[in-house]
Amino acid sequence: MPDILLRHDSDHIATLTLNRPDARNALSIGLMQALDDELSAIAEDRTVKVVIIAGNGSAFCAGHDLRELRATPTRAAYEAVFALCSRLMQRIVGLPKPVIARVHGVATAAGCQLVASADLAVAADTARFATPGVDIGLFCSTPMVALTRSVGRKAAMEMLLTGELISAARAAELGLVNRVVAEAELAAATLALAAGIAAKSPLTVAIGKQAFHRQAEMDLASAYEYTSGVMTRNMLARDAEEGIDAFLGKRKPRWTGT
Template sequence: MTDILLRHDSEHITTLTLNRPQARNALSLGLMEALDAELAAIAADTAVKVVILAANGPAFCAGHDLREMRATPTRPAYEAVFALCSRLMQRIVSLPKPVIAQVHGIATAAGCQLVASADLAVAAETARFATPGVNIGLFCSTPMVALTRGIGRKAAMEMLLTGDMVPADRARELGLVNRVVPEAALRDATLALARQIAGKSPLTVAIGKEAFYRQAEMDLSAAYAYAAEVMTRNMLARDAEEGIDAFLGKRQPVWTGT
């Protein structure tokens, strides 16, 4: 891992910090590769229960690194960028640990996609979001995939067609972010949410996250059949037995992750 991505581990929470402040944390090939590699390693790391995506500098993420992309204006180069970005976003969704975006400044284009791909998002009151590709002749087609799965279609289409900046409070109304807090409280608020989730059974959280995304792509009857099977499997886990026994016994559960 290079210094364009920083990692900090504490209390079973890993914070990955985008560290290209001069470029507003634009997603260069190097940054996407570093982030994808770290998430792949975290997937197998039993010590990590929650991941926070944060950023240094004035912005969370301004999207793809357009200067880097225009330096090699060929189809293979563009295909490589978007393939890597797509893999990274799917890595976030498939990661068996919740991912929380800690957003300040702007999150635009692929930066907005990063927020929409995260499981949860906490934003500073001053944060703003946009998919402004349409303004420069490049429709935000890949950010659209995450956006349309995170907010309503009409709202997503408005963002995609106008390119307008959406303030944090409106982003919360749309469902793009979960919580909006004063900028000075952003880190503490994100950590509080991460700690709350880290206190749950990691097995249960992993089962639930996978099931959440899988059932969302099914029709109603298939979703219920799948969810019933997931709950049956979950009930047979040691952590479910421990959690139910602890609840009935009015004591704190002791999770083993099995």
């Protein structure tokens, strides 16, 4: 059996490729567990600064593996699957390194959730997105969590209630993806974005990602109080001193990650 998740590291960028092309990279229990385990390991890997999630074959990810779901139709089995999926999506958000989704083909249901959970997303101009659970009697309730944190409420509700596929251009308008490029340029464009981020201080990026998600759940006054404390602690870091001194001295900074 081929590996259902592939990993390739280069220049501080880890590319994790979903490798179930015959199933359009549907998120089976095994694939979700493999992805969760790999991200957990990457969290402690100081050589990795950015993660790219991609898919092999004709699609990025077609959501949950429905055949697998129906094979064990018990409450306990369903609870375990959705708990694992929820843990995986929270792993992506909580990872102290940016995660970029590289999207081609379709990203539907939990596949769309995977895109929405990523920090950034680059899509081929031919890619399409949907949360079509409503069409099969299974509302995309867990994908809704990530979707409503990426796009506006009415846009999210339209996607959830209609199940209709939207284009990459429309996904960019809604804020679900950051950049849309020609399909032939997708890999290079995503790698260029990742490389630009990998060149930053990994400590500063980790601080910023964590603060971004935490302040987003706070009221305005609490968010400013929290981020003021974050900036104070950040200023005391060696990389902040180095970065500011390098800027003032008109030289390239030398990051240590401390």
